[in-house]
Amino acid sequence: xxxxxxxxxxxxxxxFALLFLVFSIFLNGFLSADNMLTLLQNVAVLGILGLAMxxxxxxxxxxxxxxxxxxxxxxxxxxxxxxxxxxxxSLTVAFLIAIAFGLFNGWLIAYAxxxxxxxxxxxxxxxxxxxxxxxxxxxxxxxxxxxxxFERLGQGTILGIPTSIVMFAIACVVVAFLLRRTRWxxxxxxxxxxxxxxxxxxxxxxxxxVLQYVIxxxxxxxxxxxxxxxxxxxxxxxxNSTLIYDVVLVVVLGGIGLSGGRGGVLNVIIxxxxxxxxxxxxxxxxxxxxxxxxxxxVVLLLAVITDSFLNPRNEETAQQGDx
Amino acid sequence: xxxxxxxxxxxxxxxxxxAPALAQQGLDEPFQKPFKEALAGxxxxxxxxxxxxDLTEGWYAGLKKELEPYGVKFVxxxxxxxxxxxxxxxxxxxxxxxxxxxVHNPDVQTYAKLLQRAENEGIYVIQINMGSAYRSSAFVGAxxxxxxxxxxxxxxxxxxxxxxxxxxxxxxxxAAASAYTLKGVExxxxxxxxxxxxxxxxxxxDAAKAKAITQTVLKQNPDLCGIVGFWDGxxxxxxxxxxxxGLTGKVFLATSGGGExxxxxxxxxxxxxxxxxxxxVPTQAAQMAxxxxxxxxxxxxxxxxxxxxxxxxxxxxxENADSQLSCWNLSDLKK
Numbered sequence: 001x002x003x004x005x006x007x008x009x010x011x012x013x014x015x016f017a018l019l020f021l022v023f024s025i026f027l028n029g030f031l032s033a034d035n036m037l038t039l040l041q042n043v044a045v046l047g048i049l050g051l052a053m054x055x056x057x058x059x060x061x062x063x064x065x066x067x068x069x070x071x072x073x074x075x076x077x078x079x080x081x082x083x084x085x086x087x088x089x090s091l092t093v094a095f096l097i098a099i100a101f102g103l104f105n106g107w108l109i110a111y112a113x114x115x116x117x118x119x120x121x122x123x124x125x126x127x128x129x130x131x132x133x134x135x136x137x138x139x140x141x142x143x144x145x146x147x148x149x150f151e152r153l154g155q156g157t158i159l160g161i162p163t164s165i166v167m168f169a170i171a172c173v174v175v176a177f178l179l180r181r182t183r184w185x186x187x188x189x190x191x192x193x194x195x196x197x198x199x200x201x202x203x204x205x206x207x208x209x210v211l212q213y214v215i216x217x218x219x220x221x222x223x224x225x226x227x228x229x230x231x232x233x234x235x236x237x238x239x240n241s242t243l244i245y246d247v248v249l250v251v252v253l254g255g256i257g258l259s260g261g262r263g264g265v266l267n268v269i270i271x272x273x274x275x276x277x278x279x280x281x282x283x284x285x286x287x288x289x290x291x292x293x294x295x296x297x298v299v300l301l302l303a304v305i306t307d308s309f310l311n312p313r314n315e316e317t318a319q320q321g322d323x
Numbered sequence: 324x325x326x327x328x329x330x331x332x333x334x335x336x337x338x339x340x341x342a343p344a345l346a347q348q349g350l351d352e353p354f355q356k357p358f359k360e361a362l363a364g365x366x367x368x369x370x371x372x373x374x375x376x377d378l379t380e381g382w383y384a385g386l387k388k389e390l391e392p393y394g395v396k397f398v399x400x401x402x403x404x405x406x407x408x409x410x411x412x413x414x415x416x417x418x419x420x421x422x423x424x425x426v427h428n429p430d431v432q433t434y435a436k437l438l439q440r441a442e443n444e445g446i447y448v449i450q451i452n453m454g455s456a457y458r459s460s461a462f463v464g465a466x467x468x469x470x471x472x473x474x475x476x477x478x479x480x481x482x483x484x485x486x487x488x489x490x491x492x493x494x495x496x497x498a499a500a501s502a503y504t505l506k507g508v509e510x511x512x513x514x515x516x517x518x519x520x521x522x523x524x525x526x527x528x529d530a531a532k533a534k535a536i537t538q539t540v541l542k543q544n545p546d547l548c549g550i551v552g553f554w555d556g557x558x559x560x561x562x563x564x565x566x567x568x569g570l571t572g573k574v575f576l577a578t579s580g581g582g583e584x585x586x587x588x589x590x591x592x593x594x595x596x597x598x599x600x601x602x603x604v605p606t607q608a609a610q611m612a613x614x615x616x617x618x619x620x621x622x623x624x625x626x627x628x629x630x631x632x633x634x635x636x637x638x639x640x641x642e643n644a645d646s647q648l649s650c651w652n653l654s655d656l657k658k
Contacts, residue, residue, distance in 0.1 A: 029543050038542050042535035132375055137653070139375045140530075140556050142585040155567055162567075231530040231560040232595075237373075240404055241529065283539040289496050289525040 009255030043276035060260025065124030069220030081146035102217030106210030154230030192260030385608020442626035471507020478549035481575035530560030537564035555580030562595035
């Protein structure tokens with residue numbers, strides 16, 4: 001008899017489907033088109049960040065500085081607009097900073113060979129500190145008249161679908177194309193699977209690693225713009241929040257192993273959907289904050305434990321660099 | 324006047340000069356010199372929960388403006404949202420012995436013992452906006468219970484003849500300001516059993532979380548008539564959700580904050596907030612500075628007098644949002 005083996009992606013999908021089913025049956029108003037859109041809208045920014053993290057994690061790295069890219073360059077856009085600069089100029093500066101930041105991250109990791117966890121931990125603090133000390137007057141950068149029209153990036157609807165969902169969808173398509181249809185994407189998988197073998201076969205591993213972090217920083221910056229547009233301000237203090245754990249969670253929960261080389265956009269979408277369904281259902285039920293954390297923790301633990309039962313790790317499957 | 328005085332002087336000559344204590348000669352005011360001496364060279368230590376937001380920047384700017392001309396020196400210890408860092412800062416300040424400590428508590432307990440020690444060591448302690456369990460020389464700040472009550476009264480009034488369904492967007496559960504405000508909300512709701520709270524959730528002072536919660540709540544209860552939000556910096560998100568649902572003007576949003584123009588008046592004017600209870604930061608700063616002047620010049624033993632100065636709140640609505648007096652600009656205060 002053939003034994004069924006589920007991978008983490010399928011387990012998480014099953015948990016998601018189960019939760020969804022339970023909520024649909026027992027929760028009044030959960031399964032309405034409106035609520036489905038709200039559910040997606042609430043996790044769209046998290047999903048976009050998940051995509052950025054996925055690219056890096058597939059290439060066997062991790063980018064803890066993602067929230068700094070989310071907060072600082074978009075915050076600067078709002079600050080510059082407030083100080084009377086034009087929107088295109090502010091956006092250009094922000095994207096240039098994001099690119100420079102990604103290059104710096106990539107250089108540290110690929111050329112200076114600092115482990116990605118420590119490198120991005122430090123650079124994230126650096127960028128966030130720079131923003132607080134030199135760029136922003138206040139932690140919460142307010143919307144100003146110079147930004148009028150730009151809020152459409154995060155508010156309103158396109159063809160009846162909330163804009164932030166559309167932005168998440170666009171980001172998904174772009175990242176999926178990059179990972180599955182371009183040579184660079186194939187290189188990222190190769191490096192994530194086995195960096196030494198990749199180098200031996202002639203793949204330019206170092207420039208590709210730099211590229212990963214530049215793309216991650218740019219996507220982070222994009223997510224920040226969507227977030228800022230959706231709440232009409234940039235709370236730059238978000239850097240101190242636990243958002244980065246949620247991002248890692250979405251990626252790992254979705255089934256992109258931290259050991260690299262596996263998974264794709266679909267995993268991010270599944271991870272995001274699970275988190276979104278849980279948050280939405282618990283908000284409708286008006287569960288207390290402590291209760292929400294408890295439930296979140298239990299569900300995540302269940303998913304991870306089930307995975308390690310069904311797919312036990314051993315010396316063969318464990319890889320160097322596994323966290 | 325000047326000319327006539329000079330003329331008088333030249334006419335009467337020495338005789339006039341010899342006459343004592345006439346208008347020509349000044350009278351020494353006996354208390355100003357000791358006052359100046361009591362302030363000059365003294366150090367005021369400022370420990371906010373974090374710099375870089377309207378409240379703490381405003382207090383600091385206001386204090387500096389009032390006290391620096393008298394030769395008072397300032398040291399800032401920015402706890403940057405880290406309770407441990409704040410406690411360490413207070414501990415090390417006790418050994419540095421500034422004359423006054425202005426402390427913004429992150430919660431009721433953490434600094435309480437330390438502040439008591441500081442006053443025993445001869446340091447005046449002024450607590451701002453968030454008090455601790457220890458009552459020190461002075462507390463200057465908002466009465467959170469009153470804020471919660473007045474916000475809720477506003478919402479209840481707006482709900483008359485409507486669905487009577489309201490939602491509450493709290494701050495962080497660990498923050499006393501949030502818990503006190505909630506108590507105020509409960510006080511009013513106890514008198515109005517017809518009001519139904521459909522959702523009461525903590526958004527961690529985070530605008531994005533507040534928006535997500537509000538969106539979900541509005542989808543479930545499109546007939547919601549009001550929301551009590553706990554801080555204007557966070558309720559930008561709440562307001563964005565109301566606007567996206569096309570319910571601006573239908574859902575009454577009450578919030579509170581320091582009254583900074585961009586964060587308060589302009590958002591009330593735009594219709595994002597219907598009521599913003601402001602605790603007017605410049606006035607709080609002036610009251611703190613006044614208290615510091617009084618304490619230093621009085622020479623009372625730290626900890627021997629204890630009092631409170633609760634801020635008189637300014638309810639900002641469409642009617643007064645345009646007034647120059649309702650809100651303040653951080654950039655002006657820093658000049």
